[in-house]
Amino acid sequence: MLWRIAARPTGRKLTAEDFTRVDDPATEPLGENGVRVRTLLLSCDPAQKGWMENAGGYAAPTEVGDVMPAFGIAQVIESSAPGFKAGDFVEGSIGWRHEGVLPPRLIERIEASPETLPLHLGALGGTGLTAYFGMLKVGRPFPGDTVVVTGAAGAVGSVAGQIAKIGGCRVIGIAGGPDKCRWLTDELGFDAAIDYREGDVGRQLKELAPGGIDVLWDNVGGEILDKLLARIAMHARVVICGGIARYEQPGRPAGPSNYFNIVFKRATMGGFITSDYETEYATARARLAGWVKEGRLIHREDMAEGLENAPETLMRLYRGDNVGKLVLKVADPV
Amino acid sequence: MLWRIAARPTGRKLTAEDFTRVDDPATEPLGENGVRVRTLLLSCDPAQKGWMENAGGYAAPTEVGDVMPAFGIAQVIESSAPGFKAGDFVEGSIGWRHEGVLPPRLIERIEASPETLPLHLGALGGTGLTAYFGMLKVGRPFPGDTVVVTGAAGAVGSVAGQIAKIGGCRVIGIAGGPDKCRWLTDELGFDAAIDYREGDVGRQLKELAPGGIDVLWDNVGGEILDKLLARIAMHARVVICGGIARYEQPGRPAGPSNYFNIVFKRATMGGFITSDYETEYATARARLAGWVKEGRLIHREDMAEGLENAPETLMRLYRGDNVGKLVLKVADPV
Structure with a gap:
């Protein structure tokens, strides 16, 4: 089975009709320099809707009819590419499919045991790297700083907040609902949490x-960013990591009308793309792995199952229905 | 004569009724540590409306009834403060008044000849320092960069663009009307100018x-910032210096809905306040003075006359009626 992009969800909510299910795709030839993989886990990321829209121009462009792109972890079935052999675990741009042939440039071999695979999509994967580089390079927290994280119970937000705690900051999370808020303060050690619905x-x-x-x-x-911009301190750093508000409404949400507070407070607002820091990935992964091992960085997967549920699972993300890293389990490793 | 703040123009246009004229104010006693000055030149700055509103909290708070605050240049009549003597030229927070007694902390003695006084409000004063620090510290132009300046025919914009030219950049100015655009390209050496009205x-x-x-x-x-954010390059620096759009309409203008391009382009948007760089003023002034002397930094005053015209002159600024630095001449030096 695989899923193709059926339509571009530009300027509107994602729906189940934006995907076409193909139950019996033809088996692709391995060819030269190919890696045939079986998908194990798929990452659900807010950016996926943007990829379907070709928004931003920073990811490989998509076409209607393409296999739906997704990060994930797979296991090699057979390979004609050097450096990959049957049984290897790989991570990278896998896509929504049970099986496929990928060029080696889209994947990377990882050393992992079956139990630690989800961690490689989460705290040690794209999620962890996004939180790490965004916080260290753009946020630049100093011990004693007050750090506020929106979407704090999400995959990246929960790691970003914990990294700020490790950095000696006072961390306040903003999330939707009492369960998420309790998780932030009671399990992750956030200093406070605000339920934006209350x-x-x-x-x-x-x-x-x-x-x-x-x-x-x-x-x-959207509105929350605007409210928070009104409360920044002198020389604040505003890290724009995501904009989930734009996914659940038609068109673009309003820009932050309080942006001018950046002047009054001599602040900076910055964006980043994790791949800009590729040369520092090894250091980042080693530090993240150390924090996980020491119990200072807690990682939680919100695990769904079955490739047939991929569209519904991804849509949960934009409704804020997940706590921690939303992962779709497709198959067990052999 | 002096002018007092009559009302706070919060959320609306400035009007003549926001000021009260006092024709024969009582002569203030000199007291201890006082400097009696006669006002020569007053600077017209967009921030003045913000000061009347107490917006941003970065300037000394104002009250209705206060003398209207304004930067300016004055000449000392008599002084009981050390370091000031009759005849000295001073610059600082002078206010809209023919004469007054100021504490020494609000003013600074300057070495200037009568002809160069306007330059000390402009390219060598707050205007020049704002352009200099904003461009060097937040804009960080590199030779060959494309630099776009809005409000380019205004006091700060025209200097900021010329500093970017000195820095080896390609500079495009955006201004209202063909005269301003011609001035930018034909006299200041901008590479191009766009008339936003056409x-x-x-x-x-x-x-x-x-x-x-x-x-x-x-x-x-407002709208122009939003359009330009859609056109930023990778790793762009966005310098938020002013927001003149907010002065000519009720309430706040919409925030830039394209702010998320900061992420796609890994850009930063920053604000600054010149006084944060006070330790570097001497260097900045020396460099600015050098560029003026070499003819690489051209300065133009748009000179109005008479303290009785202060409100009308200031209001011209928000309508974009000035070209270059808008200055009100109050008296000639003795």
Whole structure:
């Protein structure tokens, strides 16, 4: 089975009709320099909707009819490419398919045991690297700083907040619902959590962070970003990591009308793409792995199952239905 | 004569009714540590409306009834403060008044001849320092970069663009009307100018800067900022210097809905306040003075006359009626 892109969801919500299921695709020839893989785990990432729209121009362009792109982990069945052999675990651009032949440039061999595979999509994979580089390179937290994270119970947000805690900061998470908020404070060690569905975020934040926000990590955009920009501290760093608000409404959400506070507070607002720091991946992964081992970085998977459920699982992400890293399990390793 | 703040123009246009004229104010006692000055020149700055609103919290708070604050240049009449004597030229927070007693902390003695006084409000004063630090510290232009300046025919914009030219960049100015545009290209040496009143700014910019904008200097905000954010290049630096758009409409203008391009382009958007770089003022002034002397930095005053015309002169600024530095001449030096 595989799933193809059926339509571009530009300017509207993603729906099940944006994907076409192909139950019995033809077996691809291995060819020269090919790696035939069986998909084990698929990562669900907010950026996937953007890839379908070709938004931003930073990822490989997609066409309607393409196999739906997705990061994931797979196991090699056979290979004509040097460096890959049957049984190897690989991670990379796998796509929504049970099986396929990939060029070696899209995948990377990883050393992992079957139990630790999900960690390679999460805290040690794209999720962890995004949180690590965004926080260290753009957020630049200093011990004692007040750090606020939106979408804090999501995959990247929960890791970003914990990295700020490791960095000696006071961390406040913003999330939807009491369960997510309790998870942040009781299990991840956030100093406080604000349920944006209950009461006024700005007023609560004023009480929790009277000195303002030194590092603002935003995964959401829209109205919440605007409210938080009104509360930044002098020389604040605003890390724009995601804009989940733009996925659940038609068109683009309004821009932050409080952006001018960047001037009053001599602040900077920055974006980043993890792959810009590829030369530092090894260091980052080693540090993240150390924190996980020491129990300072807690990772949680929200695990769904079955490739037939891929569209429904991805759509959960934009509704904020997940806690931690949303992963789709496709098959067990051999 | 002096002018007092009569009302806070928050969320609306400035009007003549926001000021109260006092024709015969009582003569203030000199007191201890006082400097009695006679105002010569007053600077007209967009920030003045913000000061009346107490917006941003970065300037000394104002009250209705206060003398209208303004930077300016004055001449000392008498002084009981050390370091000031009759005849000295001083610059600083003078306010809209013919004469007054100021504490020494609000003013600074300057070495200037009567002819060069306006230069000390402009290219060698707050205007020049704002352009210098914003461009060097936040814009960080590199030779060959494409730099776009909005409000380019204004005081700060015209200097910022010329500094980028000195830095070896290709500079495109955006201004209102053919006269301003001609001034930018024919006299200041900008590589191109776009009249935002004629045709689509985004389309014209696409032709003039097909590789995108490396440094975007924004004095305007609103719709133009949004259009330009759609055209930034990879790793662009966006310098938020001003937001003149917010002065001519009720409420706040919409925020830039294209802010998310900061992520796609790994860009940064930053604000700054010149006084953060006070330790570097001497270096900056020396470099600016050198460029003026060499004819590489051209400075133009748009000179109005008479303290009675202060409100009307300031309001011209928000309508974009000035070319270069808008200065109100109050009196000649003795």
